[in-house]
Amino acid sequence: MTEPVTPATPAETGTETTATPAVAPDVAARLDALQQAVDASKAHLDAEVLRPAADVTGRGAERLKLSGEHTIVALGGATGSGKSSLFNALADLEIAGTGVRRPTTTWALACAWGPDGATELLEWMGIPARHQVSRQSMLDRSSDDTRLDGLVLLDLPDHDSTEVSHHLEMERLLPYSDTLVWVLDPQKYADAAIHDRYIRPMAAYADVTIVVLNQIDRIPFDQRENALADLRRILTEEGLPDVTVIGVSAARGDGVDELKRELARRIRAKQASRERLGTELTAIASTIADTVGTAEVPGIGEADVRGLEDGLAGAAGVPDVVDSIGSVSRRRAVRTTTWPVARLFTRKDRSGEVTADESLTVTSLRRAQGVGVGGVQPAAAEQAVRDFADKAAVGMSRPWATAVRDTADARQREVVDTLDERLAGADLGLDRTPAGWYLLAALQWLLLLAGIGGVAWLVSMAFGQEWNPLAVVLAVAGLLGGTVLALVTRPFVLASARKRAARAEDVLRDVVRDVAGERVVEPLEGVVADYRRAREGLLVARG
Known part of the structure; x- marks a missing residue:
């Protein structure tokens, strides 16, 4: 099975980086700049070097043209982590089947909270209509600080499934996500599979990543903070020292509102998609720069x-x-x-x-x-x-x-x-x-x-x-x-x-x-x- 290719961070490659400007360039302008780099290089450089840039410029340009009012949040996790239960808890609906009752794990499930435009966005992502649910017309009992209008929530296939198609579907949808929520459980939160394959390679995306320790109700109350601290320690060692970590019990509802508030904060800021794309642009541009160089040259005199x-x-x-x-x-x-x-x-x-x-x-x-x-x-x-x-x-x-x-x-x-x-x-x-x-x-x-x-x-x-x-x-x-x-x-x-x-x-x-x-x-x-x-x-x- 092919390992997902994730751009290396400047820290990993030892690249000398320039100081960040006071006002970062607009994502659309950075996309145009990366496209300029691809267009200028494609006649001279190996296509494989430029492929990640070509992919992100095409996908990013389309994403900006589609609904800018939506934030795509993907839930990823292992079998038994309670990912689907958390999906239902966030949606306040029984949408995703849990355990053996889940109808299929081959395709992701999607739930969209208005405004209009999510259908077009989900079609662009290749999610079948039968796996889409809209909450726009449903009664929402959430408080103002936990309302999720503008959210497109994806329940991804289990990362540890034995079906290759499930892995392919998960890895296909990850690049579309504006925020990544990794759902871990108390028994396997230190499992090397998810850390080695997904979380550690995503260190460059810490600012758009949330790690949820689900089923926290199974941990004695006086030991919960120790478990969360241990998880933060592991994440710090893997290069994600500042990632948001939240303890949740999807079954009891503990911590669900806190997670909703975190998601609502990102949605209201309307920066999740641009932050995700901006982070990806930084990683990909840095990787290509490390390979092909950006030194100033004297040219021809x-x-x-x-x-x-x-x-x-x-x-x-x-x-x-x-x-x-x-x-x-x-x-x-x-x-x-x-x-x-x-x-x-x-x-x-x-x-x-x-x-x-x-x-x-x-x-x-x-x-x-x-x-x-x-x-x-x-x-x-x-x-x-x-x-x-x-x-x-x-x-x-x-x-x-x-x-x-x-x-x-x-x-x-x-x-x-x-x-x-x-x-x-x-x-x-x-x-x-x-x-x-x-x-x-x-x-x-x-x-x-x-x-x-x-x-x-x-x-x-x-x-x-x-x-x-x-x-x-x-x-x-x-x-x-x-x-x-x-x-x-x-x-x-x-x-x-x-x-x-x-x-x-x-x-x-x-x-x-x-x-x-x-x-x-x-x-x-x-x-x-x-x-x-x-x-x-x-x-x-x-x-």
Whole structure:
């Protein structure tokens, strides 16, 4: 038989709790906060961890929508404890069969004292109509301080029954109860079965628990206080030091009015359901917080993002490609703007460099660097993503840190493929030669033509043409001017080549930044944001 799962208290788990605020948040707001925590966590955490929270948010929300005027009180106890007799005594009616005359123990019996709305509430709890009794129209002889208007009293199946269905019914209805009344008898009030299975695990709910020592008339009058004191001692040892304990004789009526007054007090306060739900919220939120953590985390910083981008850029060979662009651009700039005659003596492109007539694409530049067409190195890219995930998970408990890393791992192959594709298709703008280079090239050709013209003029003067010193000036200026112009403009030409490489690097870095943002940063920031929403929700729900 499955043991009931009851949330542990902070004291049991050793969890460090925060100070309780002066005004506890409204139960409805705490329910919303717990639902927020569940919604934020369900895509990342084990469903079993969140199941208790999902159950209580669903049940609690429904409970608040139903009759808020009723307080559900459940009577639980062992066979022979007089639980059914106490049920009849509280109702002032012979409703529940006692002993062998009870018609059934498979289903709980319910008695509701107005106002309207209890039927809907009992149907929601799954109690058949034939097991419901209303006292709304019956004559109530109770005094004002013992009137139970607004009470829904449940007589649960015996906890020590040999029928499994009885245990299941009892455990099913316990979570619906606003106040739990455990009925013990003098012979078995220290029975380990009920203490170990129900009372001790419910220590977190002491404020909504009442323990009744029934059949107190069987104890000599002078020993009753000792028996009650002994029961309180046992309860204190089990973590319920402040629970209300009442001695009752359902058969004689002793203590019944005291119990009624205690129930009436809770009903009039109209806090039983909210106290029960609030206590359950605290216990469940604390248990989940202990498992998944509520520590404040730094999250993802700009330095972390830059580290990821640098790592992916390195994996994609961006620095090598940029170096290749700079090298090719410098050689092309010099070759384009130098003296045309000097170009005849310039060596052809060196081995391993991109040829002058080849388009300067990322693919060709990678090939020139020996990187190959599929240039992104998977191992390096995946390591960059893993390192980033580790930084994003700093401060998180293991379940959330695992969720961050799992999200990153799922994106690794996608990052490599997308980065490779987009870098290969990036327009670096290197197929467009700067206009300034063309202007310098045109001036070089003009100077060369002027020099050739001056030399021709000098030759013609050697064959009898009249001497003219302008020919010498033209020949010298034309032949030497190109060299001088190349030397003077070389720094500007090289600066232009560097700018081309810098612009190309910006393009490549933008591609890397976009891929990193879309495929890694945004998904992981989503997990971190969910963690923070879950953390906020748990802290509010815990109260």
